[in-house]
Amino acid sequence: MYNFDIERPGTVADAVSALGREEAQPLSGGQTLIPTLKARLAAPSVLVSLSGIEELKGVRMEGGKLCIGGGTTHGRVAREAEAHYPGLASLAARIGDPAVRNRGTIGGSLANNDPSACYPAGALGSGATILTNSREIAADDYFQGMFSTALEEGEIVTEVRFPVPSAARYEKFIQPASRFPLVAAFVARFEDGVRVAITGASNNGVFRWPEAEVALSSSFTADALEGLTLSGDEMISDLHGSGQYRAHLCGVMTKRAVASLV
CATH class of the missing domain: 3.30.465.10 (Uridine Diphospho-n-acetylenolpyruvylglucosamine Reductase; domain 3)
Structure with missing residues (x-):
């Protein structure tokens, strides 16, 4: 890692002030930032630790x-x-x-x-x-x-x-080496409708699946998702799975989440 200074503020106000220094970066749990520093993919001059606040x-x-x-x-x-x-x-x-x-x-x-x-x-x-x-x-x-x-x-x-919804479930297909989800779905049922969020799949990061939300708001069953598909064009494609594979898993994980709640 590169050399850097570290600040350990005790309040949010002090942390904000410390982050005003040139090239300062906040450090929370460090589970992403520390490996990034070790790989020399980031080189902040100051780390502002938030762990003591x-x-x-x-x-x-x-x-x-x-x-x-x-x-x-x-x-x-x-x-x-x-x-x-x-x-x-x-x-x-x-x-x-x-x-x-x-x-x-x-x-x-x-x-x-x-x-x-x-x-x-x-x-x-x-x-x-x-x-x-x-x-x-x-x-x-x-x-x-x-x-x-x-x-x-x-x-x-x-x-x-x-x-807090009346029911919610998170289902993920784990990539064994990283423990991150290859694809995961979070389904939450509220009185006024259902929300579905997908992570791990898209090049644009986490996203909502509106078509699934509409279907599940009308009928909160896994069968309501039959026939719904997502395009693989904007999905991540790498050695762990193609974009089409991840698009397919979006439906699989969402169905599993719903099935566990009904």
């Missing part, structure tokens, strides 16, 4: 929504969200391995927006709101493509607020 941690219910601090680890979400939002807790419990779950954070995952990450599907599928140190961003407006979000330079994810 207690106000960024915690899981609570407020106003009928599950509110999770941006610095909360996947493992803590898996444990503490179970009583309130079991579908999201199950997603968190299956991210990576124990080491990743005990270090990685929800805010770091959403800020990085890896095209195969699990949390973006949970946030988009839930219709969550991402709070930062300066504003609130609806999930539908937050994700803007592969590794791209609406976050501005120096902006920190402080909290994520999840509307």
Whole structure:
């Protein structure tokens, strides 16, 4: 790795101030950033560690929504969200391995927006709101493509607020080497309709599947998805699977998620 300085602020305000330094970059759980630094694919002059900011941690219910601090680890979400939002807790419990779950954070995952990450599907599928140190961003407006979000330079994810559906399930087809999903689907059923978010498949990152949402809102059964297909043209194609294969898996994973809920 290249040489760099490290700042360890104790408050969000101090973190924002530290991120004002030239070439400063936030460090949350480090599960993506540290390997990137080791590979010399990034060379920030300053890392601003968010791990010591207690106000960024915690899981609570407020106003009928599950509110999770941006610095909360996947493992803590898996444990503490179970009583309130079991579908999201199950997603968190299956991210990576124990080491990743005990270090990685929800805010770091959403800020990085890896095209195969699990949390973006949970946030988009839930219709969550991402709070930062300066504003609130609806999930539908937050994700803007592969590794791209609406976050501005120096902006920190402080909290994520999840509307709690009547039922939800995350199903993923795991790529064994990385533990990332090759393709995964998050299905959430609300009183006013169903949301379906797909991760791991598209060159543009996480996305909603409107046709599946319409079909499932009319009939919440796996059979309602029969005949629905996605094009493989905009899907990721690599040594693990072609775009057409990933497009097919979108339907398979969505059906599995629905079948587990009915």
